[in-house]
């Protein structure tokens with residue numbers, strides 16, 4: 001059992017403004033009183049009892065902590081300290097000030113593939129490192145790819161949120177149904193044994209979106225999206241990919257592969273000619289090609305709108321609960337309840353589809 005510090009986090013850190021929130025809690029800026037260093041504090045509500053649906057199991061927080069402790073890489077958010085009280089665990093992590101990569105890109109007038117690759121390469125380096133440590137992230141998506149500081153000329157990519165990550169032990173099978181429909185690999189939907197290749201699928205989806213502003217498998221409903229994934233139903237619509245190089249398409253095609261063992265690994269991606277051109281011609285082609293920034297901006301605006309909508313729905317549900325609940329301790333718990341319900345919907349959707357697909361085959 002992992003040992004977390006039992007001190008009151010507020011004695012050692014000044015708790016400041018909210019930076020973001022997830023299904024099980026908030027992330028806030030915190031300042032270490034002894035040093036004046038500013039960090040981010042991820043406050044995770046713990047489940048109170050075996051029968052409770054609220055909050056996270058301690059074992060799942062321990063898993064996230066142990067994984068973060070095992071990873072030290074410039075493209076992966078660093079863990080500094082961990083505190084525990086009866087009700088929550090607080091992860092003190094590196095403060096990431098540059099926001100999400102996709103928001104940064106959406107502010108650009110134009111972006112060549114070469115520029116986009118500077119970011120993609122860092123994602124691949126972080127992922128290659130974690131895979132070399134037998135860790136799979138299992139929730140790679142634009143929201144979890146942040147930038148250290150967007151004011152500097154070459155900002156660092158930081159991969160965050162290891163809440164769904166898993167460290168593989170030799171000979172031990174692992175299955176999971178969690179994840180975000182647009183980005184999950186077919187083996188997750190089919191509830192097959194997983195390996196780190198699932199992350200490479202998500203990188204294929206992220207790259208596709210980055211280049212075109214389209215989401216390759218997006219359907220009108222989650223069920224339709226998941227069905228498109230298991231049927232590998234996607235194409236490079238010429239209208240959206242007119243500025244895309246053939247090397248970029250080849251890169252994506254080698255990631256959106258159903259068979260896990262045939263999918264490119266992060267190590268292989270880093271030496272794919274699109275990422276690491278071998279000839280001047282390849283380099284020139286890449287420099288001439290650009291991302292579909294206009295459509296990308298539209299995709300990003302819709303994505304942000306959806307995120308705010310989810311947040312507002314959670315708040316509305318909280319307000320309704322407030323009418324019957326006056327205690328501030330309970331209010332905090334209820335917010336997390338609302339948020340964990342959203343995750344439940346996603347997981348239920350995928351397991352529902354899996355059952356349907358297996359019944360029909």
Ligand code: ATP
Nearest residue numbers: 019020021022023024025027040094095096161163
């Ligand atoms: P989810 O419900 O998506 O699994 P979570 O509860 O695990 O989320 P995170 O995704 O880790 O929480 O963080 C939630 C949000 O907080 C992020 O989307 C981001 O905006 C912000 N955030 C997370 N970590 C940091 C950090 N180190 N520095 C600054 N902001 C952060």
